[in-house]
Amino acid sequence: MDKAIDSSDCAGYKAKGEWAKPTLHERATSLDAEVVSALVEIVGEQYVQTTPQHLEENSRVTIPKNTLCSAVVYPGSVAEIQAIFKLAAHSKFNIWCFSRGNNWGYGTKNALEGGAVILILERMNRILEVNEDLAYAVVEPGVTQQQLNEYLQKNNSRLWTDCTDSTPYGSVLGNAIERGYGYTPYGDHFAHLCGMEVVLPNGELIRTGGILSNSNTWNTHKWGHGPYVEGLFSQSNFGIVVKAGIWLMPKPELFNVVTFDLTDEANLPILIDRLRELALEGIFKSHLHMVNDFQMLSVVSRYPYELLEGNTYLSARSMQTLRHKYGIAPWSLVGAIYGSSAQLNLKKSSLKKHLSDLGKLEFFDRQKVSVVENFTKIYKKNGSQFSQI
Numbered sequence: 001m002d003k004a005i006d007s008s009d010c011a012g013y014k015a016k017g018e019w020a021k022p023t024l025h026e027r028a029t030s031l032d033a034e035v036v037s038a039l040v041e042i043v044g045e046q047y048v049q050t051t052p053q054h055l056e057e058n059s060r061v062t063i064p065k066n067t068l069c070s071a072v073v074y075p076g077s078v079a080e081i082q083a084i085f086k087l088a089a090h091s092k093f094n095i096w097c098f099s100r101g102n103n104w105g106y107g108t109k110n111a112l113e114g115g116a117v118i119l120i121l122e123r124m125n126r127i128l129e130v131n132e133d134l135a136y137a138v139v140e141p142g143v144t145q146q147q148l149n150e151y152l153q154k155n156n157s158r159l160w161t162d163c164t165d166s167t168p169y170g171s172v173l174g175n176a177i178e179r180g181y182g183y184t185p186y187g188d189h190f191a192h193l194c195g196m197e198v199v200l201p202n203g204e205l206i207r208t209g210g211i212l213s214n215s216n217t218w219n220t221h222k223w224g225h226g227p228y229v230e231g232l233f234s235q236s237n238f239g240i241v242v243k244a245g246i247w248l249m250p251k252p253e254l255f256n257v258v259t260f261d262l263t264d265e266a267n268l269p270i271l272i273d274r275l276r277e278l279a280l281e282g283i284f285k286s287h288l289h290m291v292n293d294f295q296m297l298s299v300v301s302r303y304p305y306e307l308l309e310g311n312t313y314l315s316a317r318s319m320q321t322l323r324h325k326y327g328i329a330p331w332s333l334v335g336a337i338y339g340s341s342a343q344l345n346l347k348k349s350s351l352k353k354h355l356s357d358l359g360k361l362e363f364f365d366r367q368k369v370s371v372v373e374n375f376t377k378i379y380k381k382n383g384s385q386f387s388q389i
């Protein structure tokens, strides 16, 4: 029997290949005029949006369900957030908070329930400290990945910030609080947060982390005394993080991007065993991103309705055709190795030893990456002409 990838349970698909428009599963109850006035009093008129157009725009998502909020508010300080919490407790409305609100694919700026007041912290976007010696930054929630990266480059920092596959306009803290992931050995973003300031729903401002207040080790020592509570504020909505330290990676002497294409899907279990050994041996310290052909296809092309042959899934034959057309392997992997020239050579030979018999292994140094970058720039500029070649 053909191996099949069943897409029939992908909610939102219509038979003819259009995405169903998300339905607002809960309508917003509009806020009392006096609550809106109180919000305006706290943050200023230009930072409170309640028009139907604004509410609708801020409720758009890429998943089939969304909720309509009752106001979108852009606080500019800790004091304003504290005042909004007190107002919410008094006037009984729900609050959902987003640092930049770019959590595409995972709900974007949607509250769980309709009628909530959405807080977006993009105005709180100061980089408060970069400590070159101890390798960390302290940032507010509105600081974007791009902003921190540009800051480090402009100041000739010896430090790197990790990145994601998503937009450079995502929040460093929002992504870390949501337990997002990146590429370098610092790719587990929540694990690299250290020391937070959080406003609790009662308006109280607390500091988490290993130390008593005013300690110089707030952003370097996670544990300190007593229970560790930072996890309470990750994927939780138990409080609003208004400041946090994030560890930054010292630039390595050299790095190589590593790509690997698995030739025969049947060897996937062997590949997993070998990758585990490579990770345990410390050859791969970066986060490995491994995707199958289906995911890769959804990045490079549209859903191939013309190849469904009356079914709701792609047959193995159709998948083979598409793999061939786009040059895609059944499974592809990307990661990186870092270190001195000698360390990189050792890691490369270990990777070759473990992976070469299973598929195509390639290394990209700085020079090769630049060639790919330049090619991508040219392709973006002249993409349509290339595709006709």
Ligand SMILES: Cc1cc2nc3c(=O)[nH]c(=O)nc-3n(C[C@H](O)[C@H](O)[C@H](O)COP(=O)(O)OP(=O)(O)OC[C@H]3O[C@@H](n4cnc5c(N)ncnc54)[C@H](O)[C@@H]3O)c2cc1C
Pocket: 097, 098, 099, 100, 101, 102, 103, 104, 105, 106, 108, 121, 141, 164, 165, 166, 167, 169, 170, 171, 172, 173, 174, 175, 177, 178, 179, 180, 181, 182, 233, 235, 236, 237, 239, 240, 241, 242
């Ligand atoms: C094509 C594509 C590729 C992607 N690739 C990646 C990837 O490689 N890695 C990855 O991690 N993600 C990825 N994403 C998902 C997402 O786009 C990113 O994680 C993005 O950084 C999240 O948006 P944001 O930073 O604006 O976070 P926000 O939307 O601001 O925050 C995310 C969530 O964290 C919580 N939160 C935010 N701020 C606070 C706060 N101050 N206090 C308390 N709670 C808070 C909220 O629950 C919020 O919903 C990808 C998405 C797409 C569409």
